Amino acid sequence: MGVIDVPMTVRTLAAALAMLALPAAAAAQGVQVPAPETHGAAGEAIAPDDESAFTMTPAEGRHLKIDRRTGRVSVCSEESGSWSCRLVADDRLAYEEEIERLQSETERLEDRVGELEQELATRSEGENWIGPEDEKKLDEFLDFSDKAIRRFFGMVQDLKRDLDQPDTL
Incomplete structure (x- = not known):
C-alpha cells in the first residue's frame, strides 16, 4: 500500500x-x-x-x-x-520513526565519544598526535610557506628600494 x-x-x-x-x-x-x-x-x-x-x-x-x-x-x-x-x-508515525532514528544516532554518537575519551585517556602527554607520514607532510608545508613568505618580503624590500631611489633618467 x-x-x-x-x-x-x-x-x-x-x-x-x-x-x-x-x-x-x-x-x-x-x-x-x-x-x-x-x-x-x-x-x-x-x-x-x-x-x-x-x-x-x-x-x-x-x-x-x-x-x-x-x-x-x-x-x-x-x-x-x-x-x-x-x-x-500518519504524522504521529512519522514523528515516532524520527524519534527512534534520533535515539539510535544519539546512542551511536555517545559510543563514539566514549571511544575517543578512552583513547585520549590512554595517550601520554609527549605522544605525537599525528603520525609520521602526516608530520612529514606538515614539515613540507611549513618549508614551502617559509620560502613563499621570504620571497614575498624580498619583493617588498626590492619595491621599497626602487621607490626610495631618485629617478635617474
Missing part, C-alpha cells in the same frame, strides 16, 4: 469514530451487527470475530478502512472495477 496525504474532514473523522463505536452501541441494544468482510496481509482471510478485523465506513464517495488493532486508517476506492486502499499519512 502506498502512502498518500488525504485531508480528513471533521465529518470523515466523525464517521470513522462512529464506525468504531457502532458495534458497542449495537451490543448494548441487543442488536446483532454483521462483521464486515475483511482480509489480512497478502489477501488471507481474517475470521469475522477476530479482534484484528478491519472496520469499513463510507466517507465522501470513498470508504475508510480502519484497522482495529493498530488504528491505521486507509482510504479505499473503486478503480476500473477493482478496489484499492491507500494508507492515510
